Amino acid sequence: MLGLNKACTLLVGVNSFLPQSAAFSIAIATKNHGMTGKMLTMAAAVRGDDDAVVDAATREIRIMAPLAAVVSSLSSPASVVSPANALPAANAFESSLQQNFPGALSNSAVALRVAAALRDRGFTSTNTLFGSSLCSDEINDTAESLVGDLQNKLGVEGVFNLGGLGGLPFVGISGMGAFTSHAPVNGKIFIVFGPHVGISADGTVGKIERVGKKSPSGACGAGIGAYKAIMATNTPKEAKEAIGTNDFQEEYIIQQLSTRLDELKGKDPNNESITYVTNKMYDLVWEMLRSEINAFTTKPDFWGSVSEVTLLGGIVVNRGHGDTPGVPGGEDFYQPLMLKSLTKDGESDIYGEVFSDFPALARPYRAAKYV
Numbered sequence: 625m626l627g628l629n630k631a632c633t634l635l636v637g638v639n640s641f642l643p644q645s646a647a648f649s650i651a652i653a654t655k656n657h658g659m660t661g662k663m664l665t666m667a668a669a670v671r672g673d674d675d676a677v678v679d680a681a682t683r684e685i686r687i688m689a690p691l692a693a694v695v696s697s698l699s700s701p702a703s704v705v706s707p708a709n710a711l712p713a714a715n716a717f718e719s720s721l722q723q724n725f726p727g728a729l730s731n732s733a734v735a736l737r738v739a740a741a742l743r744d745r746g747f748t749s750t751n752t753l754f755g756s757s758l759c760s761d762e763i764n765d766t767a768e769s770l771v772g773d774l775q776n777k778l779g780v781e782g783v784f785n786l787g788g789l790g791g792l793p794f795v796g797i798s799g800m801g802a803f804t805s806h807a808p809v810n811g812k813i814f815i816v817f818g819p820h821v822g823i824s825a826d827g828t829v830g831k832i833e834r835v836g837k838k839s840p841s842g843a844c845g846a847g848i849g850a851y852k853a854i855m856a857t858n859t860p861k862e863a864k865e866a867i868g869t870n871d872f873q874e875e876y877i878i879q880q881l882s883t884r885l886d887e888l889k890g891k892d893p894n895n896e897s898i899t900y901v902t903n904k905m906y907d908l909v910w911e912m913l914r915s916e917i918n919a920f921t922t923k924p925d926f927w928g929s930v931s932e933v934t935l936l937g938g939i940v941v942n943r944g945h946g947d948t949p950g951v952p953g954g955e956d957f958y959q960p961l962m963l964k965s966l967t968k969d970g971e972s973d974i975y976g977e978v979f980s981d982f983p984a985l986a987r988p989y990r991a992a993k994y995v
């Protein structure tokens with residue numbers, strides 16, 4: 625939580641980054657919105673932060689909260705900055721988010737940082753091909769969704785949808801081939817990917833309030849449905865069963881997850897188990913995506929027409945939308961887990977450049993190949 629000391633540290637830190645003539649005013653908040661991840665990292669270094677692990681709410685206010693509100697609070701002798709009035713009220717959603725998906729940031733914070741980093745790397749509105757591999761669920765394609773936000777901030781015209789159920793890039797080699805062939809001449813490719821999971825207002829992982837529904841429903845239904853199917857049987861699905869069915873995407877997920885959920889056998893579903901399943905879904909998405917990308921980036925002539933492929937991977941955490949009483953709604957969150965750049969010279973990890981002020985992400989459940 626943002627106590628008085630933290631608030632002062634934040635203000636001093638940001639102010640020290642600005643020209644001396646900069647007024648200590650609402651302009652500070654505006655400046656902060658324009659800071660890149662690298663700049664924020666530098667600001668953190670200036671502050672001499674030693675809180676390597678900070679809670680999500682603190683992270684959030686560092687990036688997005690209007691500092692003017694804090695400034696005005698400090699300037700009034702009658703007011704005292706306390707967690708209650710400096711931050712949105714802590715609630716069950718936020719507690720569950722922090723506990724189960726540490727390091728998650730609001731969509732707009734992620735988009736702000738990543739778009740700035742991409743611009744620094746030469747991504748422009750006319751040389752960038754943007755693709756996403758997220759679940760088909762409509763809650764991932766709202767006006768406030770991560771993809772839409774990134775699209776706006778990058779200024780790109782459209783988005784190639786690689787994802788099917790669970791966020792797995794079921795377009796396959798053919799779809800990936802079509803996608804990469806659309807890259808502008810000497811262009812750059814950016815892909816955001818990952819599974820998704822809802823957290824309801826009462827903090828339940830795997831549930832979300834949907835517009836016009838009386839009670840929360842499952843999200844991601846594909847991942848949780850597969851988990852339930854696997855727990856209900858003792859025999860792993862044969863791969864061949866997934867082919868030729870009229871439900872092949874879900875059958876594939878069940879088959880692929882069936883060997884990865886032994887930890888959960890005999891346990892009742894709870895927040896931890898759904899979080900575990902979601903992390904395994906991340907592995908599935910990444911492994912399939914990397915396999916498809918490799919099919920093209922390993923071709924000698926691929927890098928003759930594409931200069932860079934940047935991959936942003938993480939877990940989308942949806943929150944309730946709509947008119948459910950008592951559910952404030954708002955932006956979804958995203959737990960960033962990977963930011964890689966691929967070029968003809970190899971692969972570089974640029975996660976630290978963008979998210980290094982939010983280090984020490986727990987990765988207890990992931991064991992993907994190709995990490």
Ligand SMILES: [Zn+2]
Nearest residue numbers: 759761844845
């Ligand atoms: Zn889904």
